[in-house]
Amino acid sequence: MQKRFPEIYNHLLVNVKPERDQNNEKYRRENWWLFGRKNTELRAALKGLRRFITTPETSKHRFFVFLDGSVLPDNMLVNIALDDAHFLGVLSSRIHVTWALAAGGRLGVGNDPRYNKTRCFDPFPFPDCDDSLKARIRALAESLDAHRKQRQAEHPDLTLTGMYNVLATLRSGAPLTDKERDIHERGLVSVLKQIHDELDEAVFAAYGWPATLSDEEILEHLVALNRERADEERRGLVRWLRPEFQAPDHATTPAAVQGEFPPDPADLAATSAAAVPPSAKRPWPKTLAEQAQALRSLLASLPEPATPADLARHFTKAPRPRVAELLDTLSTLGQARPLPDGRFAPP
Numbered sequence: 001m002q003k004r005f006p007e008i009y010n011h012l013l014v015n016v017k018p019e020r021d022q023n024n025e026k027y028r029r030e031n032w033w034l035f036g037r038k039n040t041e042l043r044a045a046l047k048g049l050r051r052f053i054t055t056p057e058t059s060k061h062r063f064f065v066f067l068d069g070s071v072l073p074d075n076m077l078v079n080i081a082l083d084d085a086h087f088l089g090v091l092s093s094r095i096h097v098t099w100a101l102a103a104g105g106r107l108g109v110g111n112d113p114r115y116n117k118t119r120c121f122d123p124f125p126f127p128d129c130d131d132s133l134k135a136r137i138r139a140l141a142e143s144l145d146a147h148r149k150q151r152q153a154e155h156p157d158l159t160l161t162g163m164y165n166v167l168a169t170l171r172s173g174a175p176l177t178d179k180e181r182d183i184h185e186r187g188l189v190s191v192l193k194q195i196h197d198e199l200d201e202a203v204f205a206a207y208g209w210p211a212t213l214s215d216e217e218i219l220e221h222l223v224a225l226n227r228e229r230a231d232e233e234r235r236g237l238v239r240w241l242r243p244e245f246q247a248p249d250h251a252t253t254p255a256a257v258q259g260e261f262p263p264d265p266a267d268l269a270a271t272s273a274a275a276v277p278p279s280a281k282r283p284w285p286k287t288l289a290e291q292a293q294a295l296r297s298l299l300a301s302l303p304e305p306a307t308p309a310d311l312a313r314h315f316t317k318a319p320r321p322r323v324a325e326l327l328d329t330l331s332t333l334g335q336a337r338p339l340p341d342g343r344f345a346p347p
Contacts, residue, residue, distance in 0.1 A: 009033075024347045028334060041340060042073075045081035045245065053080040053088050058107045058114045061164035062100050064091045066145050075332065078115050082242060086134045089141030090126055092196070093203035098218045099124055105321045116324055118308070118342040125225040128239060129206035137206060140199040147192060155186045163187040167196070284318040292326050296335055305343035 012033050020032035028034075046052055051066045054077045064080075066088060073079045080087070090096055103123070105114040115121075127133075152158050166180045166189045176184060183189065204211040209221055229239065240246045282298075285291045298314055299306070308324035315323075327344050330336035337345045 023334060025334060025337075042079060042081070046079075049081060049083045051083045053082055053091065054078065055080075055091075055115055058112050060112050060161055061168070062097045062113060062115065063160055063164060064088055065148065065160075078117050078121070080121065081245070084138065085141040085145070086138040087126070087241065088145065089137035089199055090203055090206070092141060092144060092199060094196075094200045095203055095207065095218055095222070096124060098215045099222050102215075102219055105325050107325065114325070116321075116328070119321075119324065122342060123226055125222060125229045126239070126241065127203065127206035127208075129208075133202065133206045136202045137199065140195060140202055144192075144195045144199060147188070147195060151187045158183065158187055163189055163192060167193055281316045282314060284315040288326075291322070292330060292335075295323065295326055296330060299336060299344060300346045305339055305345040307343050311344075 017032045020028055023029050023032075046069060050069045052069060053064050054067050054073055055062065055064045057076050057078050066083075066085075067073060067079075069083075080091075082088075100115055100120040101113050103119045104116050105119075106112065107114045148160060148163065151163070152160075162183050166176065166183045166187065169176055169180055170184075170189065170193055201211055204213075207221070207225075209218075213221065232239075238247070282294065285294050294315070295311060298311060308327055309320055311327070312318040312320045312323045327336055327338075331338045331344070334347055337347050339345060
């Protein structure tokens with residue numbers, strides 16, 4: 001780089017290297033000119049897949065699409081190393097979107113939903129259905145992905161956010177504005193709505209639940225199913241999503257992949273009180289900067305990595321969603337290290 005791009009190298013040498021020299025992580029100190037470390041875990045998971053599922057980390061509407069396997073995704077995307085459209089269909093259904101909106105955080109001026117992987121994907125219980133229903137969901141998901149990509153290919157200025165804005169208006173029964181009518185015609189949003197409606201019906205059938213469930217009832221069913229799956233895994237029964245990658249050798253692979261959704265608030269309070277004595281709890285700082293500093297200090301003082309819930313228990317009235325968001329931010333800044341099991345460690 002020094003010979004090929006001397007101006008860029010000089011800029012990095014003056015503005016980047018001094019800060020990286022102070023970084024606690026050896027890789028970042030020694031490779032100070034690189035933007036960040038390689039995401040070896042994601043690359044290993046994507047190896048051999050012709051496509052994978054992705055969704056924006058923060059977005060007004062929660063939608064999932066397939067990306068080609070040759071794409072190196074941006075850090076603002078949540079990427080799921082599955083190429084089976086059956087999973088795309090379940091994730092795109094009202095059942096999962098309702099769960100994700102309830103479990104995830106909020107961010108930005110518009111208070112847009114944020115897809116926290118450890119809260120929205122890891123604990124989510126997928127349906128266990130027969131092959132005919134899987135094939136139905138798979139076919140509808142392929143249609144959904146193809147329809148959106150075809151409309152965008154024909155109209156490059158057409159965005160998914162714009163199409164789903166119009167879809168939300170259609171569902172509300174409100175009249176379309178002139179701009180929305182234009183998007184509706186070019187995006188064939190009524191067709192998009194029909195595909196989603198049929199997909200929802202198929203996913204409800206896969207779970208064996210009536211399609212008339214309210215959002216609250218959907219969440220109650222999912223939490224109950226999550227606990228059933230967690231109990232199954234404690235007994236050794238694991239419903240792998242991608243067994244050839246997750247468990248190539250079942251005999252030697254630990255049987256714990258279903259993250260358990262938090263219990264009722266009363267149960268959580270009792271657990272928290274038992275785990276951290278009230279006298280040992282720290283006051284939760286008022287400002288964002290102080291909260292981030294407090295989490296960094298606590299993480300460095302603990303004898304082992306901890307989950308966002310574990311860390312929140314060390315503070316008085318610390319909101320777990322805020323703790324999770326701050327940990328994700330600290331990870332992006334290289335001040336915390338996320339682990340595959342949902343825990344965080346010092347950098």
